[in-house]
Amino acid sequence: MRVEMKAGAQISPIVTRYRTAEQQSEQHRALGDIRPFVLVAMPDGESDGLAVMRLSVLADLLAVLRDHET
Numbered sequence: 001m002r003v004e005m006k007a008g009a010q011i012s013p014i015v016t017r018y019r020t021a022e023q024q025s026e027q028h029r030a031l032g033d034i035r036p037f038v039l040v041a042m043p044d045g046e047s048d049g050l051a052v053m054r055l056s057v058l059a060d061l062l063a064v065l066r067d068h069e070t
Contacts, residue, residue, distance in 0.1 A: 014052065017039070017041075018039050018052050021037075021039045022039070025037050036053065036054075036057040036060065036061070037053070037054075037057070038052070038053045038057070039051070039052040039053070040052075
């Protein structure tokens with residue numbers, strides 16, 4: 001996997017959108033729902049979007065997948 005790291009002011013709009021969506025999702029989350037939050041951004045006119053999640057959630061997901069390998 002190739003990873004490109006960005007930081008600082010250039011990613012501020014992405015972080016703002018993510019946090020807003022995460023708060024909205026949290027407000028509607030049912031009691032006992034432990035599923036992690038992932039923002040999916042779908043650009044108009046495209047069929048392939050972006051998945052944005054916290055690195056800690058990604059690490060947990062990868063650990064679960066690793067533990068369930070056959």
